[in-house]
Amino acid sequence: MADYYEIDFLDVETDSSGDAITVRYEVGGETLVHVVDGGYQVTGPAICSHIKKHYGTTYVDHVVVTHCDRDHTGGLATVLEEMDVGILWMLRPWEYAAELLPRFATYTSVDRLRARLKGIYSKLVELEEIANRKGILILDPFQGATIGAFTVMAPSRARYLDLIVASENTPESVEEAAATPADRMRMLARAAMKKAAQIVAALWGDEMFSIEETSAENEMSVVQFARLSNHRILLTGDAGRAALTEAADYAPMVGLVLPGLDKIQIPHHGSRRNVSTEILDRWLGPRLRSKPAAGGETFSAIVSSAKADPNHPRNSVKRAFIHRGGAVFETESRSIRSYGGAAPNRDGWGLMTPADYPNSQES
Template identity: 35%
Template sequence: MYEIDFLPIEETGSTGSKSGDAIAMRFDDNLGRQRVVVIDGGYKNTGDRLVTHIRDYYATTHVDLVISTHPDGDHIRGLTGVLEELTVGELMIHRPHDHHPKFADYSNIEVIDALIGQAEERGVTVTEPVTGLTRFGGILRILGPTADYYEELLAEDLDGERAAAVSKLSEFSLMHKAMDLLSRALDYLPTETLGEGGYTSPRNRTSVVTLLAVDGDRVMFTGDAGIESLERAMDEYDAVVGDPAVAALTLLQAPHHGSRRNLSPTILDRILGKPGEPFGTGFGTAIVSSAAADPKHPSPKVTNALQRRGMSVFATEGRILCYPGRPGWTSATELPPLVEDDD
């Protein structure tokens, strides 16, 4: 038995509505004991909702493992509330201090330091998430990044190459027009226009990629990982799990709230199979953590690309999504094919 909950992030500020990640899950380990894991906590006020959700639906005040995929505010800030209100066994988080002399310039370093300090004060084990780490008898596995790749990306970020990329992303954001997803619905899947050259920041590429293998299912959580990060994670998947054509994913979290800059046809073909030739049964599920009023996420190019490869796609858009389901809850509506022209 397992349940995975994707909580909605609907943070509104001066720059508009923002998406984020806050994921809670429970599952039975190999000895039948309930385990609770949190991956990211959204913004600060999301932490309270995470705590309430775990108490109400998991009937516990203990979290075995918290994973901070990377230190962007829409992923890390809510974890403070989790550590304050619940008992936590282990926190997995990268420590920039140990990997680069200019760590003090790293964005949100004060949040990282405070979270680690908070954990250590409470006797929580603090571990850096690196490729190959496993927990709960192998049920949970870290697919990436490796320690070397993390250091490479941290150096790229702190040595100033990130500024130009962020400037380009901001320019794109200003030109993007907000539009309700369902107003773009089609009754067919259009020809694929998702490109191969997607770029996301080195900070996003440090995101922890996690695999949950439970009850014969395989679930991949991606944070804001980029194409190169996912390629490396799939190298680990191939080595320890097997060819995804045989050991197919059951559920994939679309990286970076469904951004077109974090996926490409080639990496999707590797993870899910080619359009019309999906791996496994061809009835997998993809989840997008996106705010209802976020004008950028998800990209129709991404949601359509996932559907072409046999995935049913769902977006949080203001709702908690529970997979594979919960008694008394109603079925969510999957996204239809969407117009891609102005994406």
């Protein structure tokens, strides 16, 4: 069991939201440092500075890339270059080109498919090149992998390969090539179905989420769970409903009885496409009859959201976490420290007030 932990959700303040998380914890006298995602390119120096100043080290045991989006990978090149890194945990689609080849209609060569996938996921290639040059070990964070005190809950290898094929960025799959014109029209209609989000008044407990699903890339997100200082902690990246369901299905394998978490990262900066009533019920329990009194919340939910980003977090998502007894905290131009056990004092970092409960939501 950890003697203490501190998880810092760093400020990623641009016109859109991003994720950059640093973690330090001590187990049996051994201290470990993790970096989970790196925000945009401009975020990288801030991550390194934060670790040096507040953790007193230049060594990072584990760097975890949850998925390929630039608001998660951008700053990690700086981290790999400037810090001493033990292991880089990163999924690389081109590593599975031979296995995937029969599933792509327009490719007959493993080398050509591998080159195409490297072209699509060029930011991951950059990180791979830095790691190889610096002798940093790269490992696959598939379901069941152990990253220090954390266990990967999703994605499984099989689902990850399916997501590579399903991605809108990858070459035409065999299934798409075989689709009839009517099938294609239906796929186009689904892709074009955009429902404008209008703000409407809502009563306590009302929940309305998007009918659209999040992207295949977001569904590739590495979901991690750990027990630190007797706190159950879930880091989600941009995981969508399928990833969160797969992770929940795996919970018994790590002795996690659901519902029940103490700290959770709200996925994808509070997007309405990543959660649902059913999934949140499974992870956090059913909606309460009324809002808990201040200080009576049963868990914390942290969302990385830029103040300049008008689309995140959505009211409907904040409401849903509060419905289940959560205290919701938003970065919004500030960094958030969540900690437990005998965590070291940190000057200038005080208590934060949870976000207010929105009395309206997106329709």
